[in-house]
Amino acid sequence: MxxxxxxxxxxxxxxxxxxxxxxxxxxxxxxxxxxxxxxxxxxxxxxxxxxxxxxxxxxxxxxxxxxxxxxxxxxxxxxxxxxxxxxSQPTGRLRISATVSFGTHVVTPLVHDYLRRYPSVEVDLRLTDRVVDLVEEGIDVAFRFGDLPDSGLVARSLRPRFRLACASPEYLAQHGVPATPADLARHACLLFRDGAPRNRWQFANTPPIQVSGRFVADSGTALLSAARGGLGVALLADFEIADDITTGRLVQLLSDTATQAWPLSLVHLADRRMTAKLRSFVALALERLA
The missing domain is CATH 1.10.10.10 (Winged helix-like DNA-binding domain superfamily/Winged helix DNA-binding domain)
Structure with a gap:
C-alpha cells in the first residue's frame, strides 16, 4: 500500500x-x-x-x-x-514598495524589465519614504534601507549603497575643491531635512563633520537640482547622481573617502509557499542588485 x-x-x-x-x-x-x-x-x-x-x-x-x-x-x-x-507563468498583480528616490532611479527601471519579461503580471509600485506595513497595506515585497528589526519578515541582502559628496563644475571653479571631509565645513552645503536638518555628515573612518548652508529641503530630488544649479555641495545617494557623474554635470568629491555603507534589503512576508510572481521578481532583483 x-x-x-x-x-x-x-x-x-x-x-x-x-x-x-x-x-x-x-x-x-x-x-x-x-x-x-x-x-x-x-x-x-x-x-x-x-x-x-x-x-x-x-x-x-x-x-x-x-x-x-x-x-x-x-x-x-x-x-x-x-x-x-x-x-506556471507568473500572473496577477504584484505590489512593490520602495523609497521615493530609490524607487524612481533603481526600482522603476527594474520593473520595466520585469514587465517586459512577464507580460501576464501587473505591477503596483508604491513610492514612500515611510516604513510600510506589508500585511495592512497588502504589499508583496519591499525595499528597505538601514538595519532591520527582528520583524519576522524574510530579508534578502542587496548590494549596500553609499552617499557621495558632489558639486557642479561651476561651483567648484568658483569655490575650490575640498581635499578632505573637514574642508566641507568651509563650503556651502545642501542639507536634507528629516525632522531637523542633517548637518552632521559622516564619512568612514573620520569623525562626523559639522556642515552648514543656506538651502535645506526634505527631498533628494530638490537637493540634486540645487547641486546641478551650482548652489553648493550635496551628499546624495550613489544611485541618485550616477548619471550626472557620468555626464559631467556633477563631480564626485572625496572619492577616496566613502561614506559609511547604507544597508539595503529586499523583504517579504514569511510564507512557506511563494507565488510565481513574487519568486520571479525576487530572482530578478537579486540578479541585478545583489
Whole structure:
C-alpha cells in the first residue's frame, strides 16, 4: 500500500471519529480504510487506534503519530503546490514598495524589465519614504534601507549603497575643491531635512563633520537640482547622481573617502509557499542588485 495514502486515511479517521465516516469522506470502503490503518500499525509495530463496538480512540502512539502525519501531509501538499507554481507563468498583480528616490532611479527601471519579461503580471509600485506595513497595506515585497528589526519578515541582502559628496563644475571653479571631509565645513552645503536638518555628515573612518548652508529641503530630488544649479555641495545617494557623474554635470568629491555603507534589503512576508510572481521578481532583483 502507498504509505502517504495510508497516512492520509489514518488522519481522516482521527478527524471524523470512525472508519465508516472516513470511508465516505475518502470514497473508500470501510474495509479498505481498516486495511490502511492496519498497514500502518504493522509497519510501526504498535497500535494506533483503540477500537470497540461502541467507540474508538487514539492510543498514545497514535496521538504522536497523528501530529507527525499532519505535518508530513502538509509539507507534501506545500511541495506539490510549489511545483505547480514553478511550472506556471507568473500572473496577477504584484505590489512593490520602495523609497521615493530609490524607487524612481533603481526600482522603476527594474520593473520595466520585469514587465517586459512577464507580460501576464501587473505591477503596483508604491513610492514612500515611510516604513510600510506589508500585511495592512497588502504589499508583496519591499525595499528597505538601514538595519532591520527582528520583524519576522524574510530579508534578502542587496548590494549596500553609499552617499557621495558632489558639486557642479561651476561651483567648484568658483569655490575650490575640498581635499578632505573637514574642508566641507568651509563650503556651502545642501542639507536634507528629516525632522531637523542633517548637518552632521559622516564619512568612514573620520569623525562626523559639522556642515552648514543656506538651502535645506526634505527631498533628494530638490537637493540634486540645487547641486546641478551650482548652489553648493550635496551628499546624495550613489544611485541618485550616477548619471550626472557620468555626464559631467556633477563631480564626485572625496572619492577616496566613502561614506559609511547604507544597508539595503529586499523583504517579504514569511510564507512557506511563494507565488510565481513574487519568486520571479525576487530572482530578478537579486540578479541585478545583489
Amino acid at each position: 502507498d504509505r502517504l495514502e495510508s497516512m492520509a486515511v489514518f488522519a481522516r479517521v482521527a478527524e471524523v471519529g470512525s472508519f465508516s465516516a472516513a470511508a465516505k469522506v475518502c470514497d473508500l470502503s470501510a474495509t479498505m480504510v481498516a486495511k490502511h490503518v492496519q498497514h500502518l500499525e504493522k509497519r510501526l509495530g504498535a497500535k494506533l487506534i483503540h477500537r470497540t463496538t461502541r467507540r474508538q480512540s487514539l492510543t498514545e502512539v497514535g496521538q504522536a503519530f497523528l501530529a507527525d502525519c499532519l505535518d508530513v501531509l502538509a509539507r507534501v501538499e506545500a511541495a506539490e503546490d510549489e511545483a505547480r507554481e514553478r511550472n
